[in-house]
Amino acid sequence: MSDLTPRRPADETALPRLDFHPYRWGDPAHAVTLSERLAGALGLVGITVRETPPTPVSDLRLPPSRLGDALRSSLVELLGEEHVSTDHDDRVAHAAGWSTPDLLRLRTDALADAPDVVLRPADHEQVVALLQWCSEQRVAVVPYGGGTSVVGGLAAQRDGFEALASLDLGRLDRLVDLDAESRVATLEAGLRAPNAEELVAAHGFTIGHFPQSYAGASIGGFAAARSAGQSSAGYGRFDDMVVGLTVATPRGTIEVGHAPRSAAGPDWRQILLGSEGAFGVITRVRVRVRPLPAVRVFEGWRFPDFASGVAALRRLAQDGPLPTVLRLSDELETLVNLADPTESLEESPGSCLAVTGYEGTTEDVARRREAATAVLHDAGGTPLGEGPGEAWRAGRFNAPYLRDPLLEHGVLIETLETATFWSSLLEVRQSVSDALTTALAEQGTPGIAMCHVSHVYETGASLYFTVAAQQASDPLAQWAVAKRAANEAISHLGAAPSHHHGIGVDHREVYTEQLGPVATEALQALKASLDPAGILNPGVLLPRRDR
Numbered sequence: 001m002s003d004l005t006p007r008r009p010a011d012e013t014a015l016p017r018l019d020f021h022p023y024r025w026g027d028p029a030h031a032v033t034l035s036e037r038l039a040g041a042l043g044l045v046g047i048t049v050r051e052t053p054p055t056p057v058s059d060l061r062l063p064p065s066r067l068g069d070a071l072r073s074s075l076v077e078l079l080g081e082e083h084v085s086t087d088h089d090d091r092v093a094h095a096a097g098w099s100t101p102d103l104l105r106l107r108t109d110a111l112a113d114a115p116d117v118v119l120r121p122a123d124h125e126q127v128v129a130l131l132q133w134c135s136e137q138r139v140a141v142v143p144y145g146g147g148t149s150v151v152g153g154l155a156a157q158r159d160g161f162e163a164l165a166s167l168d169l170g171r172l173d174r175l176v177d178l179d180a181e182s183r184v185a186t187l188e189a190g191l192r193a194p195n196a197e198e199l200v201a202a203h204g205f206t207i208g209h210f211p212q213s214y215a216g217a218s219i220g221g222f223a224a225a226r227s228a229g230q231s232s233a234g235y236g237r238f239d240d241m242v243v244g245l246t247v248a249t250p251r252g253t254i255e256v257g258h259a260p261r262s263a264a265g266p267d268w269r270q271i272l273l274g275s276e277g278a279f280g281v282i283t284r285v286r287v288r289v290r291p292l293p294a295v296r297v298f299e300g301w302r303f304p305d306f307a308s309g310v311a312a313l314r315r316l317a318q319d320g321p322l323p324t325v326l327r328l329s330d331e332l333e334t335l336v337n338l339a340d341p342t343e344s345l346e347e348s349p350g351s352c353l354a355v356t357g358y359e360g361t362t363e364d365v366a367r368r369r370e371a372a373t374a375v376l377h378d379a380g381g382t383p384l385g386e387g388p389g390e391a392w393r394a395g396r397f398n399a400p401y402l403r404d405p406l407l408e409h410g411v412l413i414e415t416l417e418t419a420t421f422w423s424s425l426l427e428v429r430q431s432v433s434d435a436l437t438t439a440l441a442e443q444g445t446p447g448i449a450m451c452h453v454s455h456v457y458e459t460g461a462s463l464y465f466t467v468a469a470q471q472a473s474d475p476l477a478q479w480a481v482a483k484r485a486a487n488e489a490i491s492h493l494g495a496a497p498s499h500h501h502g503i504g505v506d507h508r509e510v511y512t513e514q515l516g517p518v519a520t521e522a523l524q525a526l527k528a529s530l531d532p533a534g535i536l537n538p539g540v541l542l543p544r545r546d547r
């Protein structure tokens, strides 16, 4: 067994787009296997690795497509033969997202809800025409960007419909316009992030949005699920960057964002951002872009414990200056991630690693770095130099590669996230960790829960948990119990049902519980107005009214 570290170009804007295997993350050439070291570390926390090979994709059983000949002919008339697919592997590839339950279902052949057909429209007009046709024919539609949802965003409910269609936006892949003076790029929604970066980089700009799913996710998916990238401290969340949207609904087109800011009534951008395909299909996104940075510097800091690290991050978030990347791992995550980042951390077990990154012009980076360094020193941090920062940067997109071999060696591994105010941050972290580890231990599979902060605001921050345990005989049921416990802890403390993964099906209950009946019913009424036949992502984001 060996650890292979996928090699990455030094420049984030030159990372390649990857077309994924249905249940193997990323580039097959960069696949990793479990190292002896990791297997040994898992053993220390009671997790034994044992091989559980998945069913090969071609052997996965799908229910026959329910798309009748007449429906298929009409679709072919609308899109052309080659853009209407009922191919087995295509249906499998569009059957699920990338949450651990999604991957477990794929690995165990549980694909009853796979789409009957995959549709690939060419442009906005075809999307509008398709949605009108699907409404008339009662065909449910699941918009599909990069398919990297980790919250069941692609698991729409098919019952009550003639058929279920996956609407793959991959052909909407153009840079429509770049207004260099205003620094606004108009991008088609199906563009995958690396392609979008490449297109704007050719004009000297960056979008600056680098979530861990960067290689596979799409521009429309970022807007639909309110994504946040690893450089959010410097560039903002994706929903901060969006200045305009073009959205196709079964009733026609909505175009929003005619000016940078407006006092003209409620902000429709905010209604459509995060609507997860339930209100319409985003076909174009206008985003703010920034000049490509001349300089990128990453460095590490050690804090004696999580609480002191959190206090330091809060000072930077509230009083500045903000680095471009700012994150803090808790004690356990720091230990587990210590492949080699820094000797000095190994000498101080129990301490926490913070990473700061600065991007911009030479002068701006120097100014912010110097001022932030003073704040971090003053807050009790010990500088570790560029080694740990650069190590984090080099490996920042690698973790998802490890999930495949872990799942196939009997390890349950999953992540979840939330956000809360600074005054509640430590309590929420403790409660969610306790809920997860207790729920797993009570099932006879004690586990670990690691945590980090990676998105900060003046008023609070996100918390991101990684959980590992031995898989039980029914890992889907096992995880459902742990996830429910975490959701209850999050709900009880009034934290966000999600900071950046979105709602999908997995967070729908905790989301609507927090919204309350008045706001939930108002959103359902809005959906009914935009999508009278209820074909758009039924059951995703909101409970269905027609059931």
Ligand SMILES: Cc1cc2nc3c(=O)[nH]c(=O)nc-3n(C[C@H](O)[C@H](O)[C@H](O)COP(=O)(O)OP(=O)(O)OC[C@H]3O[C@@H](n4cnc5c(N)ncnc54)[C@H](O)[C@@H]3O)c2cc1C
Pocket (backbone or CB within 6 Å): 097, 098, 099, 142, 143, 144, 145, 146, 147, 148, 149, 150, 152, 153, 154, 169, 189, 190, 210, 211, 212, 213, 216, 217, 218, 219, 220, 221, 222, 223, 224, 225, 226, 227, 228, 229, 230, 275, 276, 277, 278, 280, 281, 282, 283, 400, 500, 501, 502, 504, 537, 540
């Ligand atoms: C390994 C891994 C790491 C991740 N890391 C991050 C991270 O760092 N930050 C982060 O924010 N997220 C992260 N995610 C979650 C995911 O990548 C984001 O939610 C992303 O925004 C999804 O984009 P996508 O194009 O893949 O959308 P999809 O998965 O295709 O769709 C997501 C949802 O939006 C709907 N949708 C998609 N496109 C459109 C459209 N054009 N119009 C309307 N609705 C649409 C879909 O129906 C679905 O409900 C990660 C996921 C994985 C698997």
